[in-house]
Amino acid sequence: MKINIWTILFLVLVALGLGLWWRSYSEKKTKEASIWDRDFAVKNVDKIDKIILTKRGSESIVLQRKEKNWELNSKFDVHPNVISNLLDAIRNVSMVAIPPKPSYDLIIRDFGSFGLKTQIFGKNDEILKTYYIGGVTNDESGVYFMMEGSKQPYVVSLNKGVSNIRARYDIAAIDWREKALFKVVPENIQSVQVDFPFDHQESFKITSRSEKFDLTDLNGNLQKIKDPTTIVRYVNSFSNIGFEAFENTNPERSLISTMTPFMKIKLTTKTMKEIVCDFYPINESTDKLDLSREFLNKGDFFRMFVNRNDGDFMLLQYSQLGDASFSLSDFTK
Incomplete structure (x- = not known):
């Protein structure tokens, strides 16, 4: 039986095409295999x-x-x-x-x-x-x-x-870890209680009431706020308060934590989570913790140690507190 010459040519071309395709495919796969790693x-x-x-x-x-x-x-x-x-x-x-x-x-x-x-x-x-x-x-x-x-x-x-x-x-x-001392937006704050153990008359508490915040002393007596924007600035400051460094391995941590702090801030969220921070000022002239009445009365602070109730011990620049360093008279006078 005779086979048409065109049929033979067609089959040859198909075979050549398949061969070229297979070669190209193999080279591509080989290249992929050689560069995957x-x-x-x-x-x-x-x-x-x-x-x-x-x-x-x-x-x-x-x-x-x-x-x-x-x-x-x-x-x-x-x-x-x-x-x-x-x-x-x-x-x-x-x-x-x-x-x-x-x-x-x-x-x-x-x-x-x-x-x-x-x-x-x-x-x-x-x-x-x-x-x-x-x-x-x-x-x-x-x-x-x-x-x-x-x-x-x-x-x-x-x-x-x-x-x-x-x-x-x-x-x-x-x-x-992010170096954030507090990171709570105002709408999530239920209350902020601030105690100054060496100056109790400057202690206060701010509590969320519907769409506003009330200011009281620690006996629950309502205080008149001189400028309403002050309390707004104060609660807004807790949105992001940073600190300088972790000091969890500081050898004096245990001793410092037993001392009475200069200031204690307890922030309670609306989910009832409590963030409690104790602040201990450092005297830059001696590079040591200083809770003396003379040093505290000056109020000339640069750095502080902070002990937080989640187990972290930190070094803070006082300026990083911003409006969160307020005392009661900052709202009323």
Whole structure:
């Protein structure tokens, strides 16, 4: 039986086309397979819902996205600048070099010794990336990264000059935390009670009544407010009061906490959560706590220790209190 020459040509062309397609497909898959372990960046960081950072011998750092902020270990608010720096690194990190083969063993051994495992999740715990971060290169122009499941380490950077990217990931738990002494908006405040143990007549309490706040002394006697805007400024100040530093490891913490404070603020939210802070002024001329009558009467404070009822001990610049440093006479005179 004779086969039409055009049929033969057609079959040959189809075979050639399939061959070219298969070759192109194979080359593409080979290329994809060869670069998957160097693609460390997550370009759309808005997709990231959770980040877990684990270092040998340390408790994992779990960063969880919430509606308006990030949360550390399901307990503390994360400092906006710190999480912003991390997300910038996650978005822009890129491979810049392959280290020489003779150095592989040492680099991989270092991953096992002090490597930082980084797990990045999307919604519903979808794994977006998992990689390990090692040490810096000798010239400090990059950091060693290795994707989980790979045996090939890479040198990566942010392409922003000399930068130790690891410093954006490898942060102590205390340094992830937002430095906020109070962060309560006025509509969530039920009351604020302020006691001055060394000057009781300046103590007062502000209580939410419908759409306004009443001012009383600590005996419950209603006080006349000279300027109504003063009390508005006061309650607004609790929306965001920062502090200078955590002092949880201060060796004098226990001793200081047994002393009578210069001022005590107890803020009660409408969910009945109490935030209680005791304030202890520091005499800058001696760099020590000073509760002497002479020093307190001057009122010339710069820094204070603060003991909060959630277990934190902090260093505060007095100016950071702003209007929250008011005494009773600031409202009535």
